[in-house]
Amino acid sequence: MKYSVVLFITCLTFLGNLRAQNSVNPLQETATGKRFETLVWSDEFEGNGPVDAKKWFHQTQLPPGGSWFGGIINHYTDRQENTYLKDGLLHLVAKKEVFKDQGEVKNYTSARLNSKFTFTHGRVEIKAKMPKGTGTWPAIWMLNKNIDEDGAYWDNEGFGKVKWPYCGEIDILEHWGKNQDYVSSAVHNGSGYGGAVENLGGRRVAGVSDQFHVYAIEWTKNKMTFSIDGVVHYVYEPSKKDTNTWPYDSDYYLILNIAIEPDIDPEFTESALEVDYIRIYQ
Template identity: 65%
Template sequence: MRFLPVLFFSFLLVFTSSCKKSKNESVSSFDTLVWSDEFDNSGAIDSTKWFHQTQLPAGGDWYGGLINHYTNRLENTFVKDGFLNLVAKKEVFNDQGEIKNYTSARLNSKFAFTYGKVEVRVKLPTGIGTWPAIWMLNKNIDEPGAYWEKQGYGTTYWPVCGEIDILEHWGGKQNRIQSAVHTGSSAGDDVVNVGGRIIENVSNEFHIYELEWDENKMIFSVDGIEHYTYKPEIKNADTWPFTSDQYLLLNIAIEPDIDPSFEESAMVVDYIRVYQ
């Protein structure tokens, strides 16, 4: 009987060690910072890291019937006090032969990568009809006016190229955030690879939105709490076109149901970091 406390203590040590190992094994292996923007400058965004995508698609409107122009002006994109301000505004703006009543910005990163972890600390805009997003596209997308298409990489049409939506938010569903994966088998209004949840105060407080992407799966989370995992059992060109470089996009789209009283609102970004 006198050996029981010793045996119990030994068992406890083994059990504790096993638990620690299991916990450590679940920690992301992406721990080396390979690219970031801390927005420590002032004024215009860093043009070595970002490209303003402003060219309208054929037909004069952005996909999905959006009613805004994207511009490269300081009024719509500027850095101040350590934060990126991406601003949607109600204003009459004439560009590329098209007059629209709203402006915003759409940024493409000049950095692209395969597999890693993305962290974005951000506050979101408000207003019914606003549609802010932080997302990714394969740099092979054939989209006139996109940065990587201009570099000669555009070979593949959407959604076959693959799209990763780290964060989407619709002003008509305030505080509900969503993540989605668009592929040849699940895209647009028929996307089924989607998940989300309610996050309090997404427009009044900063939250950290995160994607972990490896060769098998994608995990989406907010403030360290997972809300969606994409891990198709069968991986082929229709379900998993995610084996090559993707780049980051930030934008605020304006939908036709925009609140008539909307004047201006901003996506405020503290930092964007990519780890591998």
């Protein structure tokens, strides 16, 4: 009888564990990445020195008014002090320094890179480590090739025809130093954008400024799935797809930057967004 009871309890435990394994919260599912398997573009950031000019463009032109949108207080530069390769990593560095450019003096510098590669649908994987410091705002994101934005690479190439947010924006990751270790993903378009954006999700991941993590998006003709280290934290799949909710069936390009907010820690001197690789699969 004793052995029968033990066997019965063991079976119940096994069934309970099996049920728990199969009852996964949809926002905690593992991203398989098997939908897209062909590598179509990448940067492994090998070597030392400047970034690959065949792959990247430094966006430095200030918007009208002399400051970047969102209250950003830094200049973006094309100097190697702000972007360089070393030890197999891209270092995109935000610095506290007085810098004059385009007739404007600012007390912080950083960099904003545009990819010279565009694509429609696929999987993007980025292995990266965030900068640290209250007031830092790093992002790895995408804009439609058709955005009308003076100074952006694809606008300079003659493709800029649609104003933001109607062109569409895809934020693979954003991290605010004032909310350390919380990583957010968002989608901006005509149905919701800017500070009032509702299409977003995120989660807290310990040590994002101390360790590398893999940030990814799977983008199909029906939805976008955002994940960190294979764990999904947000899915964008609007029930109604129109020009406001889904301007996402045309070519997009990557942007990497660190913005500096007005509440920057006065003790901040410099910190870097470090990227091991970026890979795009279709």
